[in-house]
Amino acid sequence: MPPSRFAVPSEVPGLAARRIAADILDGVLHKHRTLDDQLDGAGAHPGLKTLADRDRALMRRLVATILRRLGTLGHLLSRLLDRGIPTDAPRAQSALLIGAAQILWMDVPDHAAVDLSVRLVQSDRRAAKYAGLVNAVLRRCAREGQPLIEEVKAQTLDIPPWLLARWIGAYGETTAREMARAIGHEPSLDITVKADAPQWANRLHGETLPTGTVRTLLQGAVTMLPGFSEGQWWVQDAAAALPARLFGDVGGKTIVDLCAAPGGKTAQLAQAGARVTAVDRSPARMARLRDNLARLSLQVDDVVTDAAEWQGHHGGFDGVLVDAPCTSTGTIRRHPDVAWLRQETDIATLSALQKRLLQRAVALLKPGGMLVYCTCSLEPEEGEQAVTSLLAAEPGVRRVPIETGEVAGLSEIVTANGDLRTLPCHLPHADPRLGGLDGFYAARLVKY
Ligand SMILES: C[S@@+](CC[C@H](N)C(=O)[O-])C[C@H]1O[C@@H](n2cnc3c(N)ncnc32)[C@H](O)[C@@H]1O
Numbered sequence: 001m002p003p004s005r006f007a008v009p010s011e012v013p014g015l016a017a018r019r020i021a022a023d024i025l026d027g028v029l030h031k032h033r034t035l036d037d038q039l040d041g042a043g044a045h046p047g048l049k050t051l052a053d054r055d056r057a058l059m060r061r062l063v064a065t066i067l068r069r070l071g072t073l074g075h076l077l078s079r080l081l082d083r084g085i086p087t088d089a090p091r092a093q094s095a096l097l098i099g100a101a102q103i104l105w106m107d108v109p110d111h112a113a114v115d116l117s118v119r120l121v122q123s124d125r126r127a128a129k130y131a132g133l134v135n136a137v138l139r140r141c142a143r144e145g146q147p148l149i150e151e152v153k154a155q156t157l158d159i160p161p162w163l164l165a166r167w168i169g170a171y172g173e174t175t176a177r178e179m180a181r182a183i184g185h186e187p188s189l190d191i192t193v194k195a196d197a198p199q200w201a202n203r204l205h206g207e208t209l210p211t212g213t214v215r216t217l218l219q220g221a222v223t224m225l226p227g228f229s230e231g232q233w234w235v236q237d238a239a240a241a242l243p244a245r246l247f248g249d250v251g252g253k254t255i256v257d258l259c260a261a262p263g264g265k266t267a268q269l270a271q272a273g274a275r276v277t278a279v280d281r282s283p284a285r286m287a288r289l290r291d292n293l294a295r296l297s298l299q300v301d302d303v304v305t306d307a308a309e310w311q312g313h314h315g316g317f318d319g320v321l322v323d324a325p326c327t328s329t330g331t332i333r334r335h336p337d338v339a340w341l342r343q344e345t346d347i348a349t350l351s352a353l354q355k356r357l358l359q360r361a362v363a364l365l366k367p368g369g370m371l372v373y374c375t376c377s378l379e380p381e382e383g384e385q386a387v388t389s390l391l392a393a394e395p396g397v398r399r400v401p402i403e404t405g406e407v408a409g410l411s412e413i414v415t416a417n418g419d420l421r422t423l424p425c426h427l428p429h430a431d432p433r434l435g436g437l438d439g440f441y442a443a444r445l446v447k448y
Contacts, residue, residue: 017055018116019123020047021062022094028067028337030090035063035337041284057220061186066101067336068184071157073097076104076148080137089127092134095120099138103145110142156180162344163329170380171423178425179378182436187333188215189222192236192264194271194296200233207434209427210408213238217433231296236264237334239422239437242407243374244321246420246444250274253318258307258361261285263292265323266300274319276300279307308356316366324354326375326382330439333424351381358390362397365447371397374420374442383441384419390445400444419443 024045027033037043039060048056066073077085077096086092099117102108118135121127156164159180167176191214193200201208203226206216215238218225227233244265247255251273260266260278262285270276270293278300280286286304293300303310307322327346332339354375361371373390375382391397401418404411413422420442429435 012116012119014055014058014112015116015119016047017051017059017062018098018120020045020051021059021066021098022091022120023047024059024063025066025094025097026090028063028340029094032341034341035067035335041288053221053224061219062098062101062106064186064336065105066097067340068186069101069105069158070097070336070340071159072149072152073100075152075157076100076141076145077137079148080140080144081133086127086130086133089121089124089130091124091127092121092130095127095130095134096137099134100141100145103138103142104149114138114142158184158339159332160339163339163342166344167378170378175423175425179423179439182424182432183333183336185333185432185436187237187436188217188434189219189235190215190237190241191233192241192268193227193233194231200227203227209238210410211238211242212408213241215434229295234264234267234292234296236268237331237438238427239330239413239440240264240376241268242413242420242422242440243323243372243442244268244272246372246402246406246442247274247319247321247370250319255319255321256312256317256364257321257323258310258357258364259323259325260302261289263289265321267293267296267298269321270298270300271296277317278302279305279310281306308353308360310360310364312364317364317369318366319370319372320361320364322354322357322361322371322373324350324357324373324375324382326350326354326377327379328376329378330376330422330424330441333436333438347379347381350377351386354382354386355389358386359393362390362394362447367447369447370400371445371447372442373445374440376438376440378423378439383421383443384415384417387419387443387445396448397445398448400446402442402444413437 024038027038038045095117099113102113103110117138118131121131121134156177193214197208197212197214201214204216206214209215253274255269255274256277257266258279261280266276266278283304327342328338402414402420404414407413415421422437422440424436424439426437427435
């Protein structure tokens with residue numbers, strides 16, 4: 001076997017984790033690759049396999065912390081660097097970000113954080129000349145960093161300006177800043193259980209939310225937690241667990257989930273007794289759906305195809321779920337790369353696809369059938385406006401307003417029109433790590 005460049009036997013402990021973190025960070029910031037792509041599946045960083053579980057968890061936390069605080073880190077480093085961040089050596093930039101994030105927010109001794117970042121640049125041909133600079137800047141960061149970030153705490157630097165401006169327009173200044181603050185906290189692990197939430201909350205050292213989700217602060221590999229391999233639960237944000245429930249009693253009904261993978265909502269529908277057809281365009285994501293459902297011992301039919309073109313079966317379905325592809329701006333808490341990878345122009349492109357999927361969904365319904373449309377976007381074009389346009393274009397389709405009682409009495413997440421709209425600042429908690437929801441929109445419609 002050729003020697004791996006990721007595990008050098010005589011290497012300083014912890015350096016491999018930082019080098020892989022730097023590679024993944026470069027992937028997001030310079031190659032527009034998502035974190036998910038680089039952490040799992042066929043495109044995963046090859047060095048991940050060589051890391052011990054503990055180092056892998058640290059590496060993930062490090063990258064997530066940097067992306068969650070990228071605006072603040074950029075400001076801080078520009079204050080500490082007279083001539084700005086070096087632009088001719090990406091590894092110098094990532095070493096500075098990695099060092100500063102550990103010094104400011106992680107439980108790593110300052111001297112170790114500085115030393116590992118200096119080693120990172122020393123081992124890179126283009127960045128080696130910046131070793132002295134990285135050393136000096138990170139030492140200053142250890143001394144002066146905290147007061148410098150306190151100065152800009154109120155400025156909401158960690159959400160890109162175009163996105164913050166949109167949220168202020170849609171939700172108002174105060175709520176938009178609360179949303180940004182909520183996104184700044186590392187999120188909890190949310191779990192949908194097949195049954196007996198209190199028992200699982202106890203076993204997983206968490207709590208049961210009013211909506212039935214089990215929320216815990218446990219970290220590390222979920223596959224090692226009790227109940228995972230027995231197929232007793234799956235990972236799903238508490239807000240993501242709400243749309244599938246809007247169908248009500250689905251026992252024996254035929255439901256098609258048009259954008260199904262990796263299968264969180266398909267699993268809910270199958271567990272509730274529906275006869276589910278799961279459709280998704282991506283073969284790789286559908287493979288994950290199959291694995292997930294096999295682990296959960298749930299059976300569904302699956303079809304890999306473009307749902308916007310799919311003709312379904314004769315007679316139509318009792319229900320259609322469209323969990324449409326979207327900008328995912330509601331999931332930045334869990335996927336902080338989204339904030340920096342998305343562009344405002346993506347909204348129009350995705351809205352066009354959402355419109356086609358919605359039209360197809362209506363065609364696939366039986367008369368009297370129910371359509372639930374949802375997105376994990378905070379952008380009104382992908383939520384409220386998509387449904388307003390559909391209702392204007394399809395006179396045979398009406399909204400069935402959601403009652404507060406259906407969502408555990410959480411009146412703040414139901415709009416005046418009777419749609420669901422969750423925000424990252426909803427469900428606050430005395431411990432902010434246990435509060436918050438992903439930003440979701442959902443509407444329930446019926447075809448006459
Ligand atoms: C938001 S994710 C779905 C998440 C899933 N419903 C769950 O709860 O686990 C959107 C999915 O839509 C799929 N997709 C995108 N465009 C599609 C299309 N034209 N037809 C079918 N699936 C599509 C993507 O592959 C992706 O898996």
